[in-house]
Amino acid sequence: MVLEYHGNILRDRCTVEGSSRNVPTMPRRAASLCRLRRLLRPDVVWFGEAIPRTPMMLAAAAAEDCDVFLSVGTSSLVYPAAGLAQARPRAARWSSRSTRMRRT
Ligand SMILES: [Zn+2]
Numbered sequence: 001m002v003l004e005y006h007g008n009i010l011r012d013r014c015t016v017e018g019s020s021r022n023v024p025t026m027p028r029r030a031a032s033l034c035r036l037r038r039l040l041r042p043d044v045v046w047f048g049e050a051i052p053r054t055p056m057m058l059a060a061a062a063a064e065d066c067d068v069f070l071s072v073g074t075s076s077l078v079y080p081a082a083g084l085a086q087a088r089p090r091a092a093r094w095s096s097r098s099t100r101m102r103r104t
Pocket of ligand 1: 014015016017018019034035036037038
């Protein structure tokens with residue numbers, strides 16, 4: 001299962017009507033407009049914005065229910081995502097900052 005906790009940079013979203021669509025080319029060549037001619041933004045969560053409720057709840061449930069929790073490619077310093085690794089204290093964790101596997 002893959003949850004887009006922080007969204008997807010390969011998708012744009014309209015903040016007015018909530019529609020989204022895949023980015024046709026990367027890197028982006030020009031600003032995209034929706035059917036209402038509104039400027040689209042990347043469909044990702046920026047610093048200071050809330051994580052969408054559905055992926056946040058699903059990720060928390062999956063973290064509590066997993067046998068092994070792998071935390072890869074993150075500093076694990078920014079919450080609430082950083083808190084997922086503590087949801088299952090017995091699960092093994094691995095961080096890209098540390099090459100050691102550790103059991104807590
Ligand atoms: Zn729109």
